[in-house]
Amino acid sequence: MEIIDVKEKLSLFDELWSPKIVGELNGQYVKLAKLKGEFVWHKHEEEDELFMVVKGKLTIRLKEQDVNLSAGQFIIIPSGVEHLPIAEEECHVMLFEPKTVVNTGNVKNEKTVEKLETL
Amino acid sequence: MEIIDVKEKLSLFDELWSPKIVGELNGQYVKLAKLKGEFVWHKHEEEDELFMVVKGKLTIRLKEQDVNLSAGQFIIIPSGVEHLPIAEEECHVMLFEPKTVVNTGNVKNEKTVEKLETL
Numbered sequence: 001m002e003i004i005d006v007k008e009k010l011s012l013f014d015e016l017w018s019p020k021i022v023g024e025l026n027g028q029y030v031k032l033a034k035l036k037g038e039f040v041w042h043k044h045e046e047e048d049e050l051f052m053v054v055k056g057k058l059t060i061r062l063k064e065q066d067v068n069l070s071a072g073q074f075i076i077i078p079s080g081v082e083h084l085p086i087a088e089e090e091c092h093v094m095l096f097e098p099k100t101v102v103n104t105g106n107v108k109n110e111k112t113v114e115k116l117e118t119l
Numbered sequence: 120m121e122i123i124d125v126k127e128k129l130s131l132f133d134e135l136w137s138p139k140i141v142g143e144l145n146g147q148y149v150k151l152a153k154l155k156g157e158f159v160w161h162k163h164e165e166e167d168e169l170f171m172v173v174k175g176k177l178t179i180r181l182k183e184q185d186v187n188l189s190a191g192q193f194i195i196i197p198s199g200v201e202h203l204p205i206a207e208e209e210c211h212v213m214l215f216e217p218k219t220v221v222n223t224g225n226v227k228n229e230k231t232v233e234k235l236e237t238l
Contacts, residue, residue, distance in 0.1 A: 001181070001200075005192045025167035025195045026217050028147060048144035062120070073124045076144045081120075096215055098145050 006032065006054060009119050010092050017111055019095060019103055021118040031095040031116070035087040042105035043082045047098045050076050056091035060084070125151065125173060128238050129211050136230055138214060138222055140237040150214040150235070154206040161224035162201045168216045169195050175210035179203070 009022050009032055016036050023030030035058065051058065052074035060067045060075060061084040067075055077083050104112045128141050128151055135155050142149030154177065170179065171193035179186045179194060180203040186194055196202050223231045 001186065001194060001196070003186060003188060003192050003194055007191055023169065023193065023195050025169055025197075025215070026147065028145065028215075030169070030193075030195075030215075050142065050144055050149065067120065067122060069122060072126055073122050074142065074149075075120060075122055076142050076149075077120070078144075096144065096147070096149070 004030075006094065010034070010054070012119055013117075016090075017103070018113050019116055021116050024099070027099055028096060029099050029101075029116075031097070032119070033093050033095060034090060035085060035093060036090040037087065039085040040104055040107055040109060040111055041082055041084045042107045044077075044079055044097075044101055044105045046079055047101045048076055048078050049101060050074055050096040051085070052094040052096075054092040054094055056087065056089055058091045058093060059086040059088075061086055123149075125213065129153070129173070131238055132236075135209075136222070137232050138235055140235050143218070146218055147215060148218050148220075148235075150216070151238070152212050152214060153209060154204060154212060155209040156206065158204040159223055159226055159228060159230055160201055160203045161226045163196075163198055163216075163220055163224040165198055166217045166220045167195055167197050168220060169193055169214060170204070171213040171215070173211040173213055175206065175208055177210045177212060178205040178207075180205060 019031040019033040053069045058069045138150040138152040172188045
């Protein structure tokens with residue numbers, strides 16, 4: 001049983017848009033990611049996804065609105081809802097989601113990360 | 120789809136040892152709780168449980184060791200593992216666990232909260 005220090009784990013990598021696994025429970029992963037720039041429109045057909053901002057600001061663009069999150073705030077994107085994460089400046093996030101989630105959801109492109117590293 | 124501000128939600132209640140639901144995804148709840156003093160030894164037979172400290176310090180006593188957590192740190196207690204949360208000073212935590220979890224697990228006593236409030 002390991003104590004996970006979120007900031008310490010975030011200090012271990014610099015890659016953008018490459019979630020790292022830092023915990024596993026009940027078929028879900030806890031992940032950390034560093035984001036900067038614009039990701040890709042996608043949805044997860046089966047899985048809800050929680051984005052919690054640890055540092056910086058994150059915009060999640062939805063078809064009908066933009067959601068603006070700051071550190072200490074989270075949002076849950078229900079399955080099937082198309083979304084586009086955008087970070088004007090580098091932003092650090094914690095994710096809670098089923099182990100089956102692939103970062104780009106229904107889209108496969110150069111940002112797709114199939115095999116995640118565990119920190 | 121609601122933006123959840125963790126500190127703002129924590130400002131809405133003062134009760135100790137009474138987790139409040141602030142999110143739901145994939146059969147799991149995100150909860151916030153304020154803890155002070157010693158809880159009760161218990162375990163969750165089926166569910167893993169994540170404790171993340173938002174403010175203050177939390178000790179989780181296990182049979183073989185004490186785990187000391189500070190703000191920004193989390194631990195996952197696997198199902199079946201007996202644990203006793205202790206907060207010398209008031210401590211605020213975020214919990215991530217299946218919807219089926221009852222706070223006192225296999226124990227029923229005056230600290231058991233059967234019906235959780237959603238904030």
